[in-house]
Amino acid sequence: MKREETEVLIVGLGPVGAALGVYLGRMGVSAIAIERDAEVYPLPRAAHLDHETMRLLHLAGGAEAVARASQPLSSYEFRNAAGELLLGFKPTGDLAPTGWPYSSMFHQPTLEHALRARLAEMSTVSTRLCHALKTYEVAGEGIVAQVESGDGVYEIAARFIVGCDGGNSTVRRKAGIALDDMGFDEPWLVVDTVLKNGVTRLSTIGFQHCDPARPVTSMPMAPGRHRFEIMLRPGEKPEDVVSDEAISAMIAPYADASALDIERRAVYRFHAVIAKTWRAGPVILAGDAAHQMPPFLGQGLCSGTRDAANLAFKIEAVLRGRTKDCLLDSYQAEREPHVRMITEMAVAMGRVVCTQDAEAARQRDEQMLAAPEASRMSPLLSLDGIRSGILESGGAIAPDPGFDGGRxxxxxxxxxxxxxxxxxxxxxxxxxxxxxxxxxxxxxxxxxxxxxxxxxxxxxxxxxxxxxxxxxxxxxxxxxxxxxxxxxxxxxxxxxx
Ligand SMILES: Cc1cc2nc3c(=O)[nH]c(=O)nc-3n(C[C@H](O)[C@H](O)[C@H](O)COP(=O)(O)OP(=O)(O)OC[C@H]3O[C@@H](n4cnc5c(N)ncnc54)[C@H](O)[C@@H]3O)c2cc1C
Structure with a gap:
């Protein structure tokens, strides 16, 4: 069987694999990035990026395209059935110290196309669409993978394999890595719509309607697009909710269905899982392969991008012989507590939204409304930094002070x-x-x-x-x-x- 050699085999060209490929390419690391599909993922996914992630995506060549086709979120509000504010976040209109808006509402395929275009410029990275990982074996210090393409199966030998192959990761399953299930699993229909007649937005407010009769999320995306997420009721099946008629009826309280086109729809189970091990020798997991969280904080892709940025400089240092694999032990140690903290927040928010029992919702409202309204609205959602891999004086995200007329x-x-x-x-x-x-x-x-x-x-x-x-x-x-x-x-x- 034909065999090729490379330093890093990246499996999956979602946003995380593509960003990792660009970072490695920028450092001259040789990599092969394989992707099973010909096109970027067609179903609705991320709509929100935070300022930290925009900055990391800028370093990977993806942020400009997003910035050209995104809008800021004016506030993010959780309201009960009666419309009372339970919880909210209101970012300032200023740019964050990183030089990017606190929130960018966007369309994930726009980002993925931009990252792939940048990746194509990396002379040391070979990108292969319609090439799927079948299996791999650990061999010595590295791995040998079997990859299937239109021309048959061939082998790639690499020092590292990085599974950026999403929630159902072949790399993770083959390594026998179990998931820590954080006990959240709820069915939601996600609908992306395109606004008709040149209308750019329905609202700039991200809205969680915490109505136990039918929890619904209404979220601006890129200009001209709007997202609805609709929780399935107990006993409801996907086929009960996915038709145009059913969707039009369910979004009627939020939008006139005749003023928009339904572009794509999917029923997901929103869950919260974290891989118990993020690296086993030469096998490394990143992005959704390592962790998945419910989307109530808009942080899954953001977290995966942080993984890629944490990982690439460490892989390069090991490959160039400046350090041993022990540097890579810091990857999970630094990233997992951060992901866990965010996942716990997303789950807590999800529990507020996903309450379908009327009495439980009444008690939730009573408890949350007991706090003064001013304290229910925070100025912005700021995430903690990292807690290891830093000196005592470190850990926060550094500002970008500008340089020579640019960043x-x-x-x-x-x-x-x-x-x-x-x-x-x-x-x-x-x-x-x-x-x-x-x-x-x-x-x-x-x-x-x-x-x-x-x-x-x-x-x-x-x-x-x-x-x-x-x-x-x-x-x-x-x-x-x-x-x-x-x-x-x-x-x-x-x-x-
Ligand atoms: C409804 C919804 C809303 C969301 N909203 C947000 C949000 O607002 N903000 C946010 O930050 N995140 C959000 N997310 C999460 C975000 O979309 C994901 O975290 C992100 O797409 C993960 O990127 P990834 O590159 O790790 O994996 P993926 O995007 O899943 O990419 C994995 C790639 O690997 C490929 N692949 C799989 N197996 C193989 C194989 N054997 N060989 C080769 N290739 C393979 C797949 O084809 C795919 O292209 C949301 C998710 C959902 C479902």
């Missing part, structure tokens, strides 16, 4: 950044080793976000995934970063050891 991210690319008040031997050595170094006073930082992150410290080191690694003396930061890359562990300061 600092454009200049730095997908790499670690050191920003200093004044250059010194440590910063020169960091630059000499290929790191990106900028002086604080050369950066516009118009809103002062970076200055605030600095405080009175002399330097900040930012990881390739844009979390602040730490703030302090440049020599201490670069030393700790080198130690982290070598071992996957952040050295404990002498005083605390």
């Amino acid at each position: 600092l991210d454009d200049a730095a690319g997908y790499a670690a950044l050191l920003i200093v008040r004044a250059e010194d031997d440590a910063s020169r050595a960091f630059a000499g080793a290929g790191g990106f170094v900028a002086r604080l006073d050369a950066l516009p930082d118009r809103a002062g976000h970076l200055a605030a992150a600095f405080g009175d410290r002399p330097a900040i080191l930012i990881r390739p995934d844009r979390y602040v690694f730490g703030a302090g003396e440049a020599a201490a930061l670069t030393g700790a970063w080198a130690a982290y890359l070598a071992t996957g562990k952040v050295p404990v300061p002498a005083a605390a050891a």
